Amino acid sequence: NAGVMQNPRHLVRRRGQEARLRCSPMKGHSHVYWYRQLPEEGLKFMVYLQKENIIDESGMPKERFSAEFPKEGPSILRIQQVVRGDSAAYFCASSPAVRDRGSNEQFFGPGTRLTVL
């Protein structure tokens, strides 16, 4: 059973370009989460999605960032008109159906390291 897949692993963009990060959850997982990690910092939650639905986007910047998890295919985190401050590692995690009580283990991918020149 393959783990969470993310691609590309490294992405270089110039200021003003668009960045598209892809995440394929573990087989059987219907919940996807995106996190951003700056150097020497912990991960910061961005968005939580289920198939075709955004459940919680409270950590997502209001402009330039968007996320989707279509019925078919991977989840996409899209950053338009990138700026240098967007340079970070972006991690995707997935989990199976959320339980009624208790925390749910999340399985993380290897991350995409975005560098904006």
Next chain:
Amino acid sequence: LAKTTQPISMDSYEGQEVNITCSHNNIATNDYITWYQQFPSQGPRFIIQGYKTKVTNEVASLFIPADRKSSTLSLPRVSLSDTAVYYCLVEGYSTLTFGKGTMLLVSP
């Protein structure tokens, strides 16, 4: 207000037991306590989770006192490969909130 407080760094030697304590004074009734491990250039990996008392698995133990305002992750007989950042989280449902974690350095 931070959900959790843990030491920024800890040093240990191979073969020793390491205990990392986390404070979570404002833990809610529905919150679970979860620890993740992160190696450089990798995503975090789940280590252990508990609600109260003691939980043990093949890699670690988690001690939670009755008031649940703190927890201690215990790593028995650490090796060099245990050098990593360890995150303590308290979460009740879905999204995870990571602090800066504890950087554990294991030396020969």
